Amino acid sequence: MRGGSLWQLGQSITRRLAQSDKKPLSPRRHFASGADLKKTALYDFHVAHGGKMVPFAGWSMPIQYKDSIIDSTVNCRVNGSLFDVAHMCGLSLKGKDCVPFLETLVVADVAGLAPGTGSLTVFTNEKGGAIDDSVITKVTDEHIYLVVNAGCRDKDLAHIEEHMKAFKSKGGDVSWHIHDERSLLALQGPLAAPVLQHLTKEDLSKLYFGQFQILDINGSTCFLTRTGYTGEDGFEISVPSEHAVDLAKAILEKSEGKVRLTGLGARDSLRLEAGLSLYGNDMEQHISPVEAGLTWAIGKRRRAEGGFLGADVILKQLEDEPTIRRVRFFSSGPPARSHSEVHDENGNKIGEITSGGFSPNLKKNIAMGYVKSGQHKNGTKVKILVRGKPYEGNITKMPFVATKYYKPT
Amino acid sequence: MALRMWASSTANALKLSSSASKSHLLPAFSISRCFSSVLEGLKYATSHEWVKHDGSVATIGITDHAQDHLGEVVFVELPEEKSSVSKEKNFGAVESVKATSEILSPISGEVIEVNTKLTDSPGLINSSPYEDGWMIKVKPSNPAELETLMGSKEYTKFCEEEDAAH
Numbered sequence: 001m002r003g004g005s006l007w008q009l010g011q012s013i014t015r016r017l018a019q020s021d022k023k024p025l026s027p028r029r030h031f032a033s034g035a036d037l038k039k040t041a042l043y044d045f046h047v048a049h050g051g052k053m054v055p056f057a058g059w060s061m062p063i064q065y066k067d068s069i070i071d072s073t074v075n076c077r078v079n080g081s082l083f084d085v086a087h088m089c090g091l092s093l094k095g096k097d098c099v100p101f102l103e104t105l106v107v108a109d110v111a112g113l114a115p116g117t118g119s120l121t122v123f124t125n126e127k128g129g130a131i132d133d134s135v136i137t138k139v140t141d142e143h144i145y146l147v148v149n150a151g152c153r154d155k156d157l158a159h160i161e162e163h164m165k166a167f168k169s170k171g172g173d174v175s176w177h178i179h180d181e182r183s184l185l186a187l188q189g190p191l192a193a194p195v196l197q198h199l200t201k202e203d204l205s206k207l208y209f210g211q212f213q214i215l216d217i218n219g220s221t222c223f224l225t226r227t228g229y230t231g232e233d234g235f236e237i238s239v240p241s242e243h244a245v246d247l248a249k250a251i252l253e254k255s256e257g258k259v260r261l262t263g264l265g266a267r268d269s270l271r272l273e274a275g276l277s278l279y280g281n282d283m284e285q286h287i288s289p290v291e292a293g294l295t296w297a298i299g300k301r302r303r304a305e306g307g308f309l310g311a312d313v314i315l316k317q318l319e320d321e322p323t324i325r326r327v328r329f330f331s332s333g334p335p336a337r338s339h340s341e342v343h344d345e346n347g348n349k350i351g352e353i354t355s356g357g358f359s360p361n362l363k364k365n366i367a368m369g370y371v372k373s374g375q376h377k378n379g380t381k382v383k384i385l386v387r388g389k390p391y392e393g394n395i396t397k398m399p400f401v402a403t404k405y406y407k408p409t
Numbered sequence: 410m411a412l413r414m415w416a417s418s419t420a421n422a423l424k425l426s427s428s429a430s431k432s433h434l435l436p437a438f439s440i441s442r443c444f445s446s447v448l449e450g451l452k453y454a455t456s457h458e459w460v461k462h463d464g465s466v467a468t469i470g471i472t473d474h475a476q477d478h479l480g481e482v483v484f485v486e487l488p489e490e491k492s493s494v495s496k497e498k499n500f501g502a503v504e505s506v507k508a509t510s511e512i513l514s515p516i517s518g519e520v521i522e523v524n525t526k527l528t529d530s531p532g533l534i535n536s537s538p539y540e541d542g543w544m545i546k547v548k549p550s551n552p553a554e555l556e557t558l559m560g561s562k563e564y565t566k567f568c569e570e571e572d573a574a575h
């Protein structure tokens with residue numbers, strides 16, 4: 001077998017999930033040794049539960065547990081999954097001017113968010129490309145809580161800090177706190193709400209998708225956001241790290257084993273099924289939110305006023321149409337993977353796959369990628385090249401698996 | 410990591426079973442992750458393929474150790490009948506949920522049969538890597554090549570060393 005040695009297969013799994021690594025497979029000795037990797041508060045807990053630990057964005061994270069990635073992915077949608085996402089970076093921006101400050105860096109209408117609500121947004125660069133995607137929440141007018149990707153932590157924090165210094169030097173009132181004292185857990189699936197309700201007195205039926213609350217869960221003060229990366233109903237729970245293991249245990253116990261610890265392998269399959277982008281694959285520095293299909297995330301007022309990095313480029317794309325667009329594909333044959341070429345029926349290159357794999361819930365190959373505008377319509381037949389051979393595929397509009405976000409009727 | 414290395418070296422020290430009997434192959438992932446089986450009577454390549462030589466026919470597949478590291482197989486690409494394979498050259502690919510791997514032929518020869526069951530049931534490679542998960546049958550063009558492959562004891566040690574290096 002070749003793809004490197006077998007151990008490199010394990011690494012290639014993480015390589016596909018890794019945020020920013022674009023190098024070809026490198027020999028074993030170049031990988032970080034166990035000693036260099038950071039561990040979350042749940043590390044020992046994962047190992048005790050059969051977690052297969054792999055390096056990911058500088059952390060040692062579970063890619064799967066005793067059940068297979070396929071079973072785990074299916075279980076999330078049938079019952080539920082508990083993910084350790086403590087490698088991601090949570091931070092708070094505070095101060096009288098934290099809202100206008102953040103608006104210089106993201107496309108969201110932060111001022112327009114009601115307190116206790118949040119949204120997915122994009123941090124942009126001067127060229128209108130994406131530095132990272134993030135879920136931001138306006139807790140109050142003077143407190144914003146946000147979570148950024150693990151692989152982008154250093155880049156994002158340096159970016160925010162640089163702009164914060166400049167903003168403050170002009171008299172702006174903003175400061176930050178990086179929540180390294182907290183651990184983020186994600187609880188997703190149909191059992192997420194019923195299970196979590198056992199652990200808190202607050203009425204979760206009043207917390208809708210995108211909403212946020214600071215509340216007591218299992219005896220500690222947690223930040224709770226009704227959001228996720230799977231398309232299912234669920235929550236991201238920021239818990240003080242010293243209580244993370246207890247909370248994880250409590251969640252698993254209350255679900256009587258139906259909610260399972262789930263690793264990054266299944267997490268990637270789930271987000272792909274939900275049609276969600278992975279920064280580093282489907283979104284990068286040179287791709288704008290418009291091209292990535294996130295025009296909806298650019299607030300209406302922001303489209304009129306701009307005021308974020310790269311606004312001139314982005315606003316022009318909104319007027320003129322972007323030259324490429326993110327689309328979703330079904331395909332036959334082997335699963336289409338990142339960097340596979342996409343051709344039209346006549347063999348002309350029209351785009352590239354950025355993420356792909358086998359969908360355990362749909363039992364077919366699914367993929368996302370970019371094609372030239374004009375070739376992006378639902379139903380367009382394409383050929384995807386895998387190992388030099390073309391396989392039939394077609395562009396599909398739907399999220400592959402319907403989302404089940406908890407919204408008011 | 411430590412848990413894995415211990416399990417791997419213990420397991421590899423234990424697991425030798427005869428290929429003549431209908432070997433009881435370890436069924437589920439949870440067990441095979443810790444205890445890869447290596448069959449006696451087969452020859453092994455450093456790229457984790459096995460060969461069973463029976464007179465003028467050689468059957469080829471990937472080992473239990475290989476399928477365990479790969480994870481669940483979702484697609485297998487195999488050559489056509491009558492095509493030729495060459496020692497250490499790629500003859501197909503195995504796709505797991507998260508990764509692709511080429512399969513290298515341990516010997517040279519002509520493909521006389523391909524396991525078509527793998528089209529609809531690629532998971533046979535995981536559940537039965539040495540039996541139902543066989544991939545191709547080849548007429549060896551150079552039987553001397555078999556001598557250059559590893560026996561079961563050597564392969565067991567090889568896997569142990571490879572795992573321990575991480």
